[in-house]
Amino acid sequence: MSEYTYEVTDVAASPGQTPSQTVGPFFHYALPYDAGPRVAGPDRPLAFRLSGRVVDGEGDGVPDALVEIWQADEQGRFVTEPGVYAEVAGAGFRGFGRCATDPDGWFELRTVKPGCVPTVEGRQQAPHIAMSVFARGMLRRVVTRVYFDDEADANAADPLLASVDEERRATLVATGTDDGYRFDVHLQGDDETVFLDVGAR
Amino acid sequence: MFEPQPKGSLETTSDNSYFFPDYRSTAFRSPGKALVMAPAGLTELTGPKFGHGDVRDSDADLTAHGSGEPIGERIIVHGRVTDSEGRPVRNTLLEVWQANSAGRYIHQVDQHPAPLDPNFVGAGRCLSDDDGHYRFVSIKPGPYPWKNHTNAWRPAHIHFSLFGRAFTQRLVTQMYFPGDPLFFQDPIYNSVRDERARKRMIAVYDHATTRPEWATGYRFDIVLGGTQATPFEDGDA
Numbered sequence: 001m002s003e004y005t006y007e008v009t010d011v012a013a014s015p016g017q018t019p020s021q022t023v024g025p026f027f028h029y030a031l032p033y034d035a036g037p038r039v040a041g042p043d044r045p046l047a048f049r050l051s052g053r054v055v056d057g058e059g060d061g062v063p064d065a066l067v068e069i070w071q072a073d074e075q076g077r078f079v080t081e082p083g084v085y086a087e088v089a090g091a092g093f094r095g096f097g098r099c100a101t102d103p104d105g106w107f108e109l110r111t112v113k114p115g116c117v118p119t120v121e122g123r124q125q126a127p128h129i130a131m132s133v134f135a136r137g138m139l140r141r142v143v144t145r146v147y148f149d150d151e152a153d154a155n156a157a158d159p160l161l162a163s164v165d166e167e168r169r170a171t172l173v174a175t176g177t178d179d180g181y182r183f184d185v186h187l188q189g190d191d192e193t194v195f196l197d198v199g200a201r
Numbered sequence: 202m203f204e205p206q207p208k209g210s211l212e213t214t215s216d217n218s219y220f221f222p223d224y225r226s227t228a229f230r231s232p233g234k235a236l237v238m239a240p241a242g243l244t245e246l247t248g249p250k251f252g253h254g255d256v257r258d259s260d261a262d263l264t265a266h267g268s269g270e271p272i273g274e275r276i277i278v279h280g281r282v283t284d285s286e287g288r289p290v291r292n293t294l295l296e297v298w299q300a301n302s303a304g305r306y307i308h309q310v311d312q313h314p315a316p317l318d319p320n321f322v323g324a325g326r327c328l329s330d331d332d333g334h335y336r337f338v339s340i341k342p343g344p345y346p347w348k349n350h351t352n353a354w355r356p357a358h359i360h361f362s363l364f365g366r367a368f369t370q371r372l373v374t375q376m377y378f379p380g381d382p383l384f385f386q387d388p389i390y391n392s393v394r395d396e397r398a399r400k401r402m403i404a405v406y407d408h409a410t411t412r413p414e415w416a417t418g419y420r421f422d423i424v425l426g427g428t429q430a431t432p433f434e435d436g437d438a
Binding site: 004072143163 | 218219223224226227228229232234236237239240242243245246248252254285292294297298300306307308311323324368369372373374384385386389390391397400401423424426
């Protein structure tokens, strides 16, 4: 007997999207890699530290989360050359970053502020980075966007920010620090980060 | 805003909850507020590209990284990665990780009393080919205990991570083995509430893929969502 018992029948799988499952606690030897957090090379002008903390509904740092980002370069162009694992050399830029959180829930990436990219309908958007967070205890990733607090005019005109309740808008905006920006991810609670539905789960 | 998803022949997953009480770790890690529909922006509709510089052939053979053969049932796991319209997803990166045949992960957090295998790490990578096909060689992972509830066991599984063509398609899932006797008590497998959708995570035993006197075979096809609005359909060439 088991505390939880689920019915198992002979019904066949229906065709369709493969469901998501949690990344679990044991991904560290498979997914993170040394060069993962360095989206911009050491000589990239204006590269900065994007750091933050993934926090659960009790206010504790999440020590087993995986943070990924994808973004355009400073001119709003996307990297089309293949390659995610190699160290970014010189003034290079990869667009993709991955960082596992530390025992207190902190992550740290090195990147640049992207230029503006439009929606598919051609509406202009404020500079932003797309972010996924995976963790043990999460059935699927959460998706959010990192905007920047020194882009007030662009943020004021951004269609996504405009669609979010004003009191929650700040959860999408990274705040400037001495050497970059800070962006915390609150998975649950009163200050829960705005998470996005991007059309796939 | 995203256009409504066209109703093709394939279903999308309909359950969008992050909270499943039986899987206790979801209690404080599940967002409680409604997701916000994001406008379809080019950042979400693009994604990293992959090339043969990202993987070596040996990365797809999880049995090849020790000084000898790992202990366990050698298996070939293969399948096709397609989008929800049935089109192959080409040159996309797959990352896999799993326990050894005794159900032990090499990860330091896993300290349950089962042996490590000096010839098995349990991590691999490969790219899908021009038809969306991928292939790994491994050993069949064992079930393992976890502390979710008394005498809880995870069914044998292989973790899969896929990128697809765009940020929207990113998927992390688990592949299970047909006929596993532990499905009835596993909250993670059963967190997908639609049984017919849940069964999409079970590989099919595939005798045509076996290699005589060497390995048995399993087929695990993967369908990614989230491309209907993608402006760069085959921009990965």
